[in-house]
Amino acid sequence: MxxxxxxxxxxxxxxxxxxxxxxxxxxxxxxxxxxxAQAAKPGDRPLDRPVDDSVRWGLLVDANKCDGCEKCVTACHETHGVKSHGRPETDAQWIRVVKLRDRKTGYEQQLPVMCQHCKHPPCVDVCPTGASMKRADGIVLVDKHICIGCRYCMMACPYKARSFIHESLEGEQLPHAPRGKGTVESCTMCVYRVDNGQQPACVEACAAEHGEEGKALIFGDLKDPNSEISQQLKKYGGKQIRADLKLDTGVRYQGI
Amino acid sequence: MSVEFREIEGKSMGYLGLLALLGGILALGLGAAYYMEHNGHWVTGMTNQIVWGVPHVFAVFLIVAATGALNVASVATVFNRHVYKYMGRLSGLVAISLLAGGLMILVLDLGHPDRLIVAMTHYNFKSIFAWNMILYNGFFAAVFVYLWAMMDRNARPLYKPAGIFAFAWRIILTTGTGSIFGFLIAREAYNSAVMGPMFVAMSFAYGTAIFTLVLLASYAWTGRPLGDLVVRRLKNMLGIFLVTVFYFVLVFHIASLYVAQRHGVEEFLLFGDNIYSTLFWVGQMLIGLVVPFALLYLPGTSGSRFWLVIASLLVVIGGVIQMYVTIIGGQAWPLDLFPGLEESSSFFDGVIHPYHPSLPEFLLGLGGMAATLLMIALGVKILRFLPMSLEDHVVDPQHHKAAD
Amino acid sequence: MRLTRQLKVTLALIGLASLLITAGAHAEPPLPDIPKGKGEQCVEPTPVMRKQHFEFILRHRDLTMHEGIRTKKYSLVECINCHVVPNEKGEYPRFGSDEHFCSSCHNYASVKIDCFQCHADKPESAYGKAKGKFNHALGGSNPHHFSNKAAGPLSKGDLELVSAENNSHE
Known part of the structure; x- marks a missing residue:
């Protein structure tokens, strides 16, 4: 033991x-x-104590290693019971693989995009009821209990990270992924798994598919200089999508 | 001389027919809202790309017009223009009715209209949306006090302060409504401080047009006398406001065209091979600005009440189209996550987002308009909003003498 | 006479109605048939839960959502794990049916709740195979508040365990 x-x-x-x-x-x-609880691993916090800002959870995406296999997408959507209703324009997507192409050189790459868990999230700023919220550990969530479904956060998000639930889901939900008609949702950085000491599903799936060396996703505490994510960022640097907006995202990218 | 205000009789077949018609449209709108809520929003044209649709076009139009409709009362109270004084009550009624109609649409389109109480009890004070909720409620309160001051002799001392307060409040409110869009940092079609004042200018035009229509209709249908002086003043006011709107639209687009980053979206909205550029030039500019302005001032049509009605109707139609271009067109242009690179994904990154508005959305929007008109029609029957006469010598004794 | 006939019918109806009303008064008031959950005792005494369950759940919901507190005592998932049991056919009743623990009483009392617009109305154990490999079971078929009773007050050994873990990080 x-x-x-x-x-x-x-x-x-x-x-x-x-x-x-x-x-x-x-x-x-x-x-x-x-x-x-000062240690920087998911699950170190006893679950009867509130989250605090001693950690800031983040993700690192290495676009050079991403081959667009979409295992992360499948894992995420399986974990949270996100299913297609055969209507792509209204179907929810918590994470998606975006293909990029440089018009001049023809250089192509792909990378997963999800909620960027900003330090200064526009969705939280604009939400009239405070349903859009940021946890002390940096995870941006929607409190669906007080979400009125106005979709202003979807207008404000620069990353197109949010989806509105366009249909009734009663009976389809999984126990630890509550979601329902008329509310907005997005990547939760697998908050339930992280609180319980696991990695986000996308990260786990990526490592399972590509191995420790080939994995394109790393999860960890951005505030802990010894964490794998911080070490990687220190060694190879990392960029933010739309860094010009100065939102200080919790999701960082290499190779873009 | 004192002006006599009286309720309309409201027993004619025409009046009852009007109520029935408006009630019918309202019922259809409510039915449409129930249908949308029951099934979820997938039955509408709205998607994860076009998150605000036709209901918002109508709602924002009505809310913007609401503050403008109060303008007639404000001109009398704040700027001491006596001619407008007796129209103050109706101006207040039209204003709150428009706001109520717009808010009705907005609320019924929510994902959770049943949680309206949550919206009233949970405030995020950094949200411009939450400010607007306070501003809307405050506007109702301010106009109620203002109306009370106009209608109750005992409350007369409140008239001037209430009028000034309501005027200041309405300017802030419309600026706030415009800023709902103006503060969207990531959307290239919005994100501009000009949005606030531009919406204020639009509110003057739309509100005056709707007020003019309501006034002309009520006096024509009740047979009460309405002098040319009042009509001419309203016409001139509308003309000035149309010029102001034109000015702000010009500034907005020229400023955007100057920014290289925005060339794409400006080209899309103004010159693109799509519905929005057509709606902009034909709808917003031609139908909403140029033609009504010409009708107001060309010798052949100027001074005609019929053409004033047509011009006002065109301003209303152009206004709704302008909202469509602003709200839908602005969202149709995709977010640019990786400037300079072509983007594509299963979540419609990097492509123009299509929008196919559905019938229930239009019905809900029209239902909100019907609710507004119903409130006005019932209001003038229940309380004394309308003067028995708005003849020239009534509204301005001095002017009449001078003209003689 | 038409009038007398009408009068007779009315009187007869009144008599019948009063008979029904008196009969009803003597009968037991109908009570909801609440399915029995697992275990012997809920997290609070039954009368307390009947009266205050929503207060516990509401408070817990906000703590979980905003502060990440995930104790199980008042967790809705745990409520469902114990209280929603299969019917005779072995199927889990859906919320809304009188067989479902929550709706059995909420239907009876006509109190509308919207918990299950978003939350699963079945216990975790009901998902079995359908659960993806990225979900792991917590509690579920092994509800904490019956099976995992603390053996007693914390022992010295327990404390040592924690300190050991603490030291190992240094």
Missing amino acids: SNENRIDTYRRKLLGGGAALVAGVTIAPGVILNTV
């Missing part, structure tokens, strides 16, 4: 216990767990 798993067991014990137990032990383990 690895330490990691034992910690999990411990936490389950703690969280799963009756109310009296929780009340009795909150203070001491709370303090200890807080120190544990």
Whole structure:
């Protein structure tokens, strides 16, 4: 049994216990767990503590390694129960592969584009109810409970990252990917998986397809200089899509 | 002399027929909204590319026109133009009716109209949209107080402050409505500070045109006397506003044409082989500006009430078309994620987005217009909005004497 | 006479109606048939849950959404995991049917909720194979608040475990 798993067991014990137990032990383990949470891996935060800004989750896309296989797209849409209704113009897409071509030289490349999880997200600025929101750890989400479906965020997003749900989905949803008619949605950076110590589905699928060396997607904490993503960015640099807008995106690209 | 205001009788077959017609259109609109909400928006022409469609064209048009319709009252109160004073009540009624009709459309098109209460209780104060909700509610409140000051002798001291407040509020409101588009940083067809003032100019034109139509219709249909003085003033006001709109449209497009980054979108909207450039030149410019302006001032048609009605109708039609070009055309042009590169994807990156408006969307839009007119028609029957006479010697005794 | 006949009919109808009303008063009021969930006890005593379940769920929803708190105690997914059970045919009832835990009572009380416009109305275990390989089960068929009861207060060993993990990061 690895330490990691034992910690999990411990936490389950703690969280799963009756109310009296929780009340009795909150203070001491709370303090200890807080120190544990400084490490920069998904799932390090105990799930009874709020997210904070000690981490900023990010993605790194290496366009040179992306072959457009769309495994990331499939994985994402399977994970979240996003299905086509046979109407491409109204079907939701959380992540898509964009093909680029330089008109003059004919140079072609492709890369996945999803919500860029901006530090200054225009969708959050314009949302009238505050349904468009940014978590303390940098993940941009839609609180569908208070989304009224005005679609102003879709007008404001520079990345075309958002989709409106144009039809009833009752009965089609998966337990950890709530989504429904009349609300707007986009990539959640697999917030549920990340909170539970997993990588986003697209990242996992990319590595499974192309191996550690060939993978085009890296997930990690942009604030931790030792994380794989930060190391890569330090070594090879990274660009933002529409960097001119100065939105400070959480998704970075190499090879564009 | 004091002017007598009185409710219209409202028993004629014509009036009841009008109510029935408007009620019918409104019912169709509500039915269309229910159909859209029940099935989801896929039954409309709106998509993930064209997220705002025909309902928004009508809604924004009505909301913009609403503030402009208050102009007649403002001119009397704020700028002391006595001639307009007796039209103040009707001006307030038309303004709130237009706003109510526009908001009705906007709300019924939401993905979750059932969550209107959420929109009223959760505010994100950085959102220009949320500001607008406050501005809309404030506009209702301001105009109600203003109307009260006009209609109740005891509230007379409020008349001037309420009028000035409502005028200031309406300028801010329309600037806010324009800024809904003006603040969209990533969309090349918008993202301009000129949007705010341009919408203010448009509101003057659209609001005056609608007010003129309502006034001429009510006086013609009730048989109450309406002097040429008032009609001439409204005509001149409309003419000036059309010139102002033309000025802002010119500034907006010239500024855009100057920016290399925007050559694509400007060429698309103004000279492209598509519906939007046709709508811009034939609809917005010709039908909405040039022809009505000519009708207002050419010797053959100037001074004719019939041609004033036609000119006002053309301004309204041109206004709706302008909104179509602005709202739909602006979205049809794709976002440019990678400037300088050709983009393509299964999510319609890099291509012009098609839009096929559906019947329910039009019905909802027309339903909002019908709701507006219904409110006005009922308003003038229930309360004293209309003066018994707007003859020249009534609205301006001095002028009449001088003319004699 | 036509009038007397009408009068008779009316009287008869009134009599019949009053009979029905009195009969109804003696009968038990109809109660919703609420399906029994898994386990013996919910996360709070039943009367508390009946009265306040929406408050717990609402508060938890905001905590989860905005602060990422994902404790299971008031999680809607966990509610469904225990409370939505297959019917005699072995099928999971859909929300809206009287067989579904939530709608059995909400139908009865005529209280409209829109949770299931977005949320799954079946337990995680119902997804079985349909679940893609990128979803892993949490709780689900093994609901935490019955099976994973803490053995007792935290032991010294537990604390050591945490400190060990803590040290290993340094």
